[in-house]
Amino acid sequence: MPEGPTIKLLAEETQLFVGKKVIKASALTNDLDLARFKGQKIKSIKSFGKQLLISFDDFAVRIHLMLFGYYAINDTFPAGKLRLGLHFKEGEINFYAADVRFLEEPITDLYDxxxxxxxxxxxxxxxxxxxxxxxxxxxxxxxxxxxxxxxxxxxxxxxxxxxxxxxxxxxxxxxxxxxxxxxxxxxxxxxxxxxxxxxxxxxxxxxxxxxxxxxxxxxxxxxxxxxxxxxxxxxxxxxxxxxx
Ligand SMILES: [Zn+2]
Structure with a gap:
């Protein structure tokens, strides 16, 4: 299971997307309301322990790579386990075999x-x-x-x-x-x-x-x-x- 340092590094590597607008979101499962992402700008990307938190104006997503999760920045793996892909005018981030959830409250209220x-x-x-x-x-x-x-x-x-x-x-x-x-x-x-x-x-x-x-x-x-x-x-x- 990826530990804190892996997720901290992931947060650092994805800072280039902060302030960027999502033009499309994709996933191979249909349990996430992908339409919520469209046109939203990323406000912040932070790590908290083993979780990655991506914040938008009205909501955030929490990504946990669990035991076997992995990710690709400006790259893709075979889509079989794609849980969330965020596409920007330039570039994309893709998360595979991860647990992805929406958070409705500000992350500063949820995490210490x-x-x-x-x-x-x-x-x-x-x-x-x-x-x-x-x-x-x-x-x-x-x-x-x-x-x-x-x-x-x-x-x-x-x-x-x-x-x-x-x-x-x-x-x-x-x-x-x-x-x-x-x-x-x-x-x-x-x-x-x-x-x-x-x-x-x-x-x-x-x-x-x-x-x-x-x-x-x-x-x-x-x-x-x-x-x-x-x-x-x-x-x-x-x-x-x-x-x-
Ligand atoms: Zn010893």
Whole structure:
């Protein structure tokens, strides 16, 4: 699933369409009222966590690439999974296999960017405060909670836990406050690093734990287990990641 940095980059790459008028909208399903787009100018394109928000005068659309979604800017893929294509006098954006919904209220009323780890207003203290309220939650689930760390996906989660030396099966509530603060800092650091690699077109990942076989601290094999509610794959070291 695309994580926050992928969507942030998508928002950056599509800024050229802000202020442009939609001359045609297309889709292969008929559940969206495509006529709404015609003649509308894009007011803003923003990312929020794993979602892309395209605003017009009276409404917005929320695009979530889900597990297998993809997009093309000024290009097309075979149309089989086209969920929304917006065509302009010059250029087009096409979203495939994505979840696309209309939003009728202003996005500033619907979204709180203080929980978006890649936004300049991300509030680490708020994230720590929310972690303290989780009674029985494992940290591997809490870090994927989009109402605490919007934009963090499985890869970023694994890197955060490894860098902060926290075992994925720790109970969030039992983790010392200093470690909670460290996790909140790492949410930002790991996400920004990930975004920078994507911006510079680095193909090979530079992760420390995710997809890796050996712990660089202890030189022992990483454990690779499906953990938490979503049974997401976790790479971790049982020697240096402390279970609280
Ligand atoms: Zn280790």
């Amino acid at each position: 960017w203080r929980i978006d780890v890649l936004d300049s207003v991300f509030d680490k203290k708020l994230a720590v405060k929310k972690l303290k309220t989780l009674d029985n939650e494992l940290i591997c689930d809490a870090l994927l909670d989009q109402s605490i760390f919007a934009g963090v996906g499985n890869i970023i989660k694994n890197e955060m836990l490894f860098k902060a030396c926290v075992h994925p099966l720790s109970k969030a509530v039992d983790i010392p406050d200093e470690k909670k603060r460290e996790l909140a800092r790492e949410a930002v650091i790991v996400s920004i690093d990930f975004l920078d690699w994507k911006r510079s077109g680095v193909k090979k990942n530079r992760f420390i734990a995710h997809y890796k076989k050996i712990c660089p601290r202890d030189e022992v094999p990483f454990k690779k287990l499906k953990v938490g509610r979503g049974k997401r794959v976790c790479y971790f070291c049982e020697l240096c990641q402390v279970k609280y």
